[in-house]
Amino acid sequence: MHSSPFEFSSDNKRYHTLSYHFRSIFGHKLYKAAIDCGFTCPNADGTKGTGGCIFCDGGSGYFTRHGLSVTTQLDSERKRLNKKYGSVPIIAYFQANTNTYAPITELREKYLEAASCPDVAAISIGTRSDCLPDEVLELISDLNSRIPVTVELGMQTVHNETLRRINRCCDHEEFLEGYHRLKEKNIRVCLHIINGLPGETADMMLETAKEIATLHPDGVKLQMLHVIQGTRLADEYSSGSITLLSQEEYTDIIVRQLEILPPDTVIERITGDGDRRKLISPMWSADKKSVIAGIDKRLSELDTWQGRLYDNRRNSI
Numbered sequence: 001m002h003s004s005p006f007e008f009s010s011d012n013k014r015y016h017t018l019s020y021h022f023r024s025i026f027g028h029k030l031y032k033a034a035i036d037c038g039f040t041c042p043n044a045d046g047t048k049g050t051g052g053c054i055f056c057d058g059g060s061g062y063f064t065r066h067g068l069s070v071t072t073q074l075d076s077e078r079k080r081l082n083k084k085y086g087s088v089p090i091i092a093y094f095q096a097n098t099n100t101y102a103p104i105t106e107l108r109e110k111y112l113e114a115a116s117c118p119d120v121a122a123i124s125i126g127t128r129s130d131c132l133p134d135e136v137l138e139l140i141s142d143l144n145s146r147i148p149v150t151v152e153l154g155m156q157t158v159h160n161e162t163l164r165r166i167n168r169c170c171d172h173e174e175f176l177e178g179y180h181r182l183k184e185k186n187i188r189v190c191l192h193i194i195n196g197l198p199g200e201t202a203d204m205m206l207e208t209a210k211e212i213a214t215l216h217p218d219g220v221k222l223q224m225l226h227v228i229q230g231t232r233l234a235d236e237y238s239s240g241s242i243t244l245l246s247q248e249e250y251t252d253i254i255v256r257q258l259e260i261l262p263p264d265t266v267i268e269r270i271t272g273d274g275d276r277r278k279l280i281s282p283m284w285s286a287d288k289k290s291v292i293a294g295i296d297k298r299l300s301e302l303d304t305w306q307g308r309l310y311d312n313r314r315n316s317i
């Protein structure tokens with residue numbers, strides 16, 4: 001059991017914050033610059049499926065456009081960040097779609113271009129577990145020896161029936177294989193999960209958190225299901241067949257998941273980060289400050305914290 005609520009936070013949070021992680025590793029905060037290389041996804045191009053995951057709008061970079069070079073996109077992102085925060089070190093974030101799903105020569109060229117840009121202190125690569133062939137793993141491993149790399153891996157849920165329901169076209173066993181292959185190469189991994197997927201109860205979401213506790217990843221991104229314009233989920237939602245979490249339900253689930261997770265797993269996101277201009281529901285998620293404040297308040301009221309119920313002798317509760 002873990003007994004210190006503030007061990008991994010310098011800003012009074014009861015969970016292991018990303019800013020604490022950055023400061024302890026790099027000595028300062030880093031800021032993400034989104035890159036959209038115009039890649040596709042095996043779940044959209046017919047290789048494994050068509051139409052993609054039902055909630056997906058391609059995850060395209062909020063501030064960038066594909067068709068532009070990596071350097072041009074990073075220049076534009078640097079200007080945006082400098083205007084807001086002054087001159088800051090950045091993480092080149094290959095964000096849109098599946099960023100290991102392209103010919104190896106193209107991937108190498110894009111990754112190295114990002115690594116050589118001024119102010120780029122680290123690289124993040126968003127992808128799926130079933131898009132990590134040996135040559136891509138070797139490439140990422142080589143990149144990781146030059147610059148810190150994180151692979152952001154979609155897990156979403158531990159439940160295969162939900163993965164089928166959301167048209168993921170990748171089951172949990174395939175996810176596990178990709179995750180372990182990355183860890184064997186000593187690559188930093190941040191898992192993405194979604195709370196409130198269709199058909200899931202709170203207990204099922206806790207089971208997903210327990211699986212993460214067993215895997216003990218470097219980081220995790222937690223968020224709620226969003227309904228975004230133009231997705232298959234939006235059609236289902238308008239037909240009335242989808243029920244979304246209330247803010248209170250989401251807060252309660254997050255608090256219970258945090259208690260289970262290992263204290264040293266960095267919480268890289270604790271609420272949704274979708275494009276507000278395309279958000280259909282839940283509208284409460286658009287007020288991120290209020291969602292985060294509600295989670296902090298609940299943790300404090302219950303006098304609980306990330307890892308309180310984590311038992312590293314069993315790797316789970």
Ligand code: SF4
Binds near residue numbers: 041052053
């Ligand atoms: S795997 Fe990612 S990019 Fe592909 S359809 Fe699903 S959410 Fe979208």
